[in-house]
Amino acid sequence: MDALKARIKKDGKNLGNGILKVDGFINHQVDAALMDACGKEFARIFAEIGANKVLTAEISGIAPALTTAMHLNLPVVYARKHKPITMPDQVFLTLTPSHTKGCTVELIISPEYLSKKDKILIIDDFLATGATIQGLVRLAETAGAKVVAIGALIEKTFEGGRQALSHLGVPIESLARIRLMQDDQILFDDE
Amino acid sequence: MDALKARIKKDGKNLGNGILKVDGFINHQVDAALMDACGKEFARIFAEIGANKVLTAEISGIAPALTTAMHLNLPVVYARKHKPITMPDQVFLTLTPSHTKGCTVELIISPEYLSKKDKILIIDDFLATGATIQGLVRLAETAGAKVVAIGALIEKTFEGGRQALSHLGVPIESLARIRLMQDDQILFDDE
Numbered sequence: 001m002d003a004l005k006a007r008i009k010k011d012g013k014n015l016g017n018g019i020l021k022v023d024g025f026i027n028h029q030v031d032a033a034l035m036d037a038c039g040k041e042f043a044r045i046f047a048e049i050g051a052n053k054v055l056t057a058e059i060s061g062i063a064p065a066l067t068t069a070m071h072l073n074l075p076v077v078y079a080r081k082h083k084p085i086t087m088p089d090q091v092f093l094t095l096t097p098s099h100t101k102g103c104t105v106e107l108i109i110s111p112e113y114l115s116k117k118d119k120i121l122i123i124d125d126f127l128a129t130g131a132t133i134q135g136l137v138r139l140a141e142t143a144g145a146k147v148v149a150i151g152a153l154i155e156k157t158f159e160g161g162r163q164a165l166s167h168l169g170v171p172i173e174s175l176a177r178i179r180l181m182q183d184d185q186i187l188f189d190d191e
Numbered sequence: 192m193d194a195l196k197a198r199i200k201k202d203g204k205n206l207g208n209g210i211l212k213v214d215g216f217i218n219h220q221v222d223a224a225l226m227d228a229c230g231k232e233f234a235r236i237f238a239e240i241g242a243n244k245v246l247t248a249e250i251s252g253i254a255p256a257l258t259t260a261m262h263l264n265l266p267v268v269y270a271r272k273h274k275p276i277t278m279p280d281q282v283f284l285t286l287t288p289s290h291t292k293g294c295t296v297e298l299i300i301s302p303e304y305l306s307k308k309d310k311i312l313i314i315d316d317f318l319a320t321g322a323t324i325q326g327l328v329r330l331a332e333t334a335g336a337k338v339v340a341i342g343a344l345i346e347k348t349f350e351g352g353r354q355a356l357s358h359l360g361v362p363i364e365s366l367a368r369i370r371l372m373q374d375d376q377i378l379f380d381d382e
Contacts, residue, residue, distance in 0.1 A: 021277040028278070029268045029304040032245075032260035054223075059269075062253045067261075069223035077220045078250075085292075086212040087219070101276075113220040 001041050001175040003034060004153065005188055014181040018128070018159060026125055026153065027060045038175055039067025042123060042151045045173050046072070049149045051121035053077060055114075055140065057107055057132050064153050065123040072121075077114060079107040079136060088112070092142050096135035107135045109143070116144030127152035127174055130161030137168065154178065157189055192232050192366040194225060195344065196379055205372040209319070209350060217316055217344065218251045229366055230258025233314060233342045236364050237263070240340045242312035244268060246305075246331060248298055248323050255344050256314040263312075268305060270298040270327060279303070283333050287326035298326045300334070307335030318343035318365055321352030328359065345369065348380055 013021040025031040042064070054076040056065035062078050069076035083091065083106075092109045114120075120140045122133055133150060140147050147170055155162065155174035162172055177189040204212040216222040233255070245267040247256035253269050260267035274282065274297075283300045305311075311331045313324055324341060331338050338361055346353065346365035353363055371378040 015277060019277065023275075023277050023301065024303065025266075027275070028271060028301060029266050030257060030260070032257055032267055033264060035257065036261050059249045059253070059271075062250070063257055066221060066223055066226065066254055066257060069221070070227050070258075073224060075216075075220050076223055080219060080250075082292075084214075084218070086206060086210065086214050101273075110214065110219060112215065 001038065003037055005176045007031070007034060008154065008176055008178075008186060012186055014184065014186060018156065018181065020154065020156070020178070020181060020186070022125075022154070026063070030063050035063045035067045038064050038153055039069075040071045041175060042068040042173070043071030046121055046149050046151065046171075049121060049171065051119050051148050053114075053118050053120055055079070055120045055122050055136055056124055057081075057136060061124040064125060068121070068123050068151070074121075077109060079109050079139060081105050081107065083108050092139045094135045094138045094142070096131050098132075107132075107139060109139050111143065114140065114143040114145055118143070118145035120145050120147045122147060122150045123152070125153050127155040127161040127172070128159040130159075130164040133161065133165060137165070149173070151175075156181070192229065194228055196367045198222070198225060199345065199367055199369075199377060203377055205375065205377060209347065209372065211345065211347070211369070211372060211377070213316075213345070217254070221254050226254045226258045229255050229344055230260075231262045232366060233259040233364075234262030237312055237340050237342065237362075240312060240362065242310050242339050244305075244309050244311055246270070246311045246313050246327055247315055248272075248327060251317075252315040255316060259312070259314050259342070265312075268300060270300050270330060272296050272298065274299050283330045285326045285329045285333075287322050289323075298323075298330060300330050302334065305331065305334040305336055309334070309336035311336050311338045313338060313341045314343070316344050318346040318352040318363070319350040321350075321355040324352065324356060328356070340364070342366075347372070
């Protein structure tokens with residue numbers, strides 16, 4: 001998606017070790033209009049996929065998942081990383097390594113909002129190693145739900161996430177695919 | 192706002208100790224269409240307030256703040272509770288008691304995205320004691336920014352947040368004002 005790719009070129013920063021800083025428009029300050037446009041694009045791509053629910057992980061998945069859900073007229077569920085007191089004792093929980101934190105985090109979903117009736121569209125900000133999305137897939141499968149498609153704003157193709165998810169046999173779409181980050185250079189797969 | 196109040200009546204749960212569970216449409220599963228309508232309503236209310244940025248706190252403030260920012264065509268910044276590695280070492284940080292966690296949490300904003308040029312509209316999911324919003328006000332003031340208005344989806348009028356924020360002398364608007372939660376009964380201020 002050109003608007004997103006242009007913004008990454010302009011404001012994205014390669015911090016080294018495969019870390020792309022997009023805090024100015026996605027992860028801390030959010031460009032609401034851009035997120036809306038990204039959600040609209042995901043809704044276009046996944047219009048016929050038959051999802052009845054969008055699933056993401058807090059925190060930075062919320063913005064793109066919400067705008068996608070708005071344009072598809074679906075609810076969105078975000079997996080929590082800490083169990084709030086409003087959640088029942090019996091939950092779906094999985095562990096996933098955090099790329100940017102260097103530790104393992106929990107992903108938790110209440111059985112109230114995920115069941116075998118659900119056809120899930122997973123949306124997240126990044127597709128890197130695919131670890132977070134694999135965690136969401138495990139939660140969906142544990143609930144008996146079916147994952148029907150996966151979307152990410154930004155894919156780092158050199159980290160293998162797409163391959164790690166390919167066994168699912170579902171469409172995987174990213175709006176910006178980065179093939180190389182070197183010093184100040186960020187290159188997309190079509191350049 | 193009638194749609195929000197009707198949904199609270201239908202799906203909100205009084206868990207006791209002043210805790211209102213709205214996990215089915217705001218805090219875990221999000222009704223994207225309802226959040227969009229709430230954002231549109233905030234944008235209508237605050238159309239003339241002169242804000243150039245929306246400010247909220249992760250996690251559950253993100254959805255209403257994002258939809259408000261979309262309809263006002265503004266960026267939104269969400270205060271982080273943990274400093275990510277993408278953030279500079281020098282940050283704005285304040286401590287705030289968490290109503291639902293029974294502990295103190297950090298609210299952190301990068302100086303990259305908050306400055307004395309900013310006129311801030313604060314949006315959050317709840318206005319209860321006002322502690323989180325007061326934390327956001329402190330961060331804005333530390334950055335030299337000016338808070339011009341405050342909006343919350345749900346206000347619990349019996350917890351005194353509005354009084355605690357009144358010294359700011361800015362408009363405070365809530366879309367649903369609850370005056371009483373007792374057993375299965377949730378009463379708004381107009382009933």
